[in-house]
Amino acid sequence: MTALADDRLARFARQLLVPGFGELAQLRLQEARVRAVGAGGAASAALVYLVQAGVGRLWLDDAEPVAPADATGWLFHPDTVGMPRAEVARMALSSLSRFTDVARYPTGGVPTAALVAAPSVVQALSAAEVARRAGIPHVVLEPDAEGGSVVTVPPRAPCYSCARSTGGAERPPVAASAALAALAAAELVQLIASPGAIPGRRIEIVRGVATAQPTSRLAGCACGVDPRSGPAQSAGQKP
């Protein structure tokens, strides 16, 4: 990795001064290729955060059109309802920074991290499993009526299937959604910038109050075996 150019230093100066962050962390972000599964209103704040943090490539994986509910998010003007969501988001995000290459998810693309804000639990489970099998860090958003949860999954940590909420999910108010999405992006930035710095964990926001707890592995889950190098590191188990 080469040193950061002066224009990047100037752009990311405040972030570079965060304790525990630094040049190497920023370079890791610059080299990252993030697949965003779901680019709707619930993910908007996270996508903005990732671009402003300096992620090198952001790939938007979303085949749906902009829905009326998306227009309450940060990326979609009401006039864009009905247009391809990934393309509208790409244009909006591209205008925020010249340091991030924002594109639709390319066929065969190999991401180094993933943000999962899928519209359904099934899609979230599927996207998270793809990321787990690829051995890349990923974060899953679970919005609900009171705020929601963020599930952080570093490589070899208990998988999203083990750690996900089993409660019902409803779409939250927009303000809570933005807070949750920004938190998810902050978690992903840490996973990319400082590998090993944070464990697998689940952060719940209930009426504005956040609590974090480590995730644990369901007995017998396949995530206990690393697909590439054998058994995963020890992790708490639950029956």
Added chain:
Amino acid sequence: MSAPRATLDLRPFACPLTYVKARIALDRLAPGEVLELWLSAGEPAESLPRSAEEDGHRVVGVEPLAGGERAFRVLVEKGTPRSAEELP
């Protein structure tokens, strides 16, 4: 005090770039090694030593820069930077 391991002329830069460049240079040093900084008088020379101390480094010298007009030579000894968990 050991001789400076590196020297950085930060006079052309303003906050926060002054401290960003200084911190990156400090990151490349080992604890106990000294970084020599040239800073413009005023805000840079006042705030950078304070920021360095807050980050766990030690300011071991501040003096007018020889031949420099309204500038200072600041010597910072690298300490053990604080992690995010150690923040107040």
